[in-house]
Amino acid sequence: MDDAQLKLSSQVCFPLYSASRLLTKAYKPYLDEMGITYPQYLVLIVLWENDELSVNQITEKLLLNSNTLSPLLKRMEKMELLQRNRSTTDERSVIVQLTEKGKSLKDQAKPIPDKLIKVLLTENINLSDVLQLKEMLNEWIKILTEDNKNLE
Amino acid sequence: MDDAQLKLSSQVCFPLYSASRLLTKAYKPYLDEMGITYPQYLVLIVLWENDELSVNQITEKLLLNSNTLSPLLKRMEKMELLQRNRSTTDERSVIVQLTEKGKSLKDQAKPIPDKLIKVLLTENINLSDVLQLKEMLNEWIKILTEDNKNLE
DNA sequence: TACCTTTGCATCGTGCACGATATAAACGCA
DNA sequence: TGCGTTTATATCGTGCACGATGCAAAGGTA
Incomplete structure (x- = not known):
């Protein structure tokens, strides 16, 4: 089974791609109110x-x-x-x-981050887990933007 | 500074959104070869x-x-x-x-996951970190898809 | 000063995403 | 059996993303 890595469940990009889309969708009700x-x-x-x-x-x-x-x-x-x-x-x-x-939309936007972080905290995932995930993503972003610059 | 959470650097969704886009872009050279x-x-x-x-x-x-x-x-x-x-x-x-x-594109695709995971492993990020991140994302995906179902 | 290169922004074409909606087939039940 | 409801897929409109390209202003250099 040397193509095990090709399985959808083994890939990193897919959960990243799906979670990003779904989380953006979770913002939608609040952003809709702001148009x-x-x-x-x-x-x-x-x-x-x-x-x-x-x-x-x-x-x-x-x-x-x-x-x-x-x-x-x-x-x-x-x-x-x-x-x-x-x-x-x-x-x-x-x-x-x-x-x-x-400028005035800022007040309306203030409660949004709090509401969403509550959705993301669970029995298994606490705030420090989220911070660690953010750090990893930021390191990847750094690597991947550097990569792009190297191509130019 | 009660709007600290509104800062870009405090948000979870933005790194998710950026990392997803950039990682997808990293796939592009390989996928381009396959059209x-x-x-x-x-x-x-x-x-x-x-x-x-x-x-x-x-x-x-x-x-x-x-x-x-x-x-x-x-x-x-x-x-x-x-x-x-x-x-x-x-x-x-x-x-x-x-x-x-x-079907025949499968052989061409086989080496792709390996090449990309190498980009994502660094001094600070090892394979078990990546697996942990995947687990968190999968839990979020589960939560966020359940949320959507509840809305219907 | 003439000319070449770089920089900042914009336009165009293509391919997703996705809400809203349409349509036909299948299902359920009185 | 009739008929309302659900299910599977598709269409439409809008808004991103992004590669390729264009263009004018700025900068650098002989």
Whole structure:
């Protein structure tokens, strides 16, 4: 049985892929109330932490490219959650900042992380397990982003 | 700072989401050689394990709905990797089975899992860590799929 | 200053994901 | 047997992801 590793149950990527999709889906009821999607929520988070960011700074924080973020930011601008303006010092850059409407969603978003972490804690999984998992994922993210850079 | 949990660095879902995307991207060079995508690779895996499966059986194994799988399977049929036929015993069901071409890709796929697990093992992360992470993810998947069922 | 390269962002095409909905076959039960 | 309900699959619309490519501004260098 030398193809045992090919079985679905042996693969690491599949649980990662499924858990990610399902957890994102668990966010949905809360994000629906705010009228946004999960990737849009991520953009709000980094802009709640930083008054203004260039598109490039957002790509670095969220590990998404401009071909994903440009249309997404345009949709959010149309929803009046944020503004996009060319930088005056560097005409190539586009500066993104939240509108009052975008800022005001922060209060509504505050209880979300707490609600979701409660779903993820069980008899067998405590908070320190979750932190350890996060550390592993972050190390993988570091490796995998470095890999990509090496290819360029 | 009562909104500390709202920070990107505090969230569990974001590392899950990023690691999943990046790991899938790491598969790409190998899957490109076979002319398939990651979700198509998952379909092949379950069909290498089972001679024939209904669309419904595939949705259960991959946790994807028919609205995702139907077009995906059609693309794979057009690529002559598999065949779709209505069941004779239950005309509602569509039975999916691999063509010789689909079966033959198995040999090419064999070395892939080994190559990728090597990327994920580091000074700080050994095989038992990975197994533990898989167990946690599988427990979450169980919880989150049960949650969805409860909503229906 | 002319020119080549890099950088920042955007557009295009393709393939997922997924909620909402449609449709036909099968089932259950009065 | 008739008929409402469930089940299996498919279609449609929208929003990501992402590789390939384009383009203009900025930077570097002879």
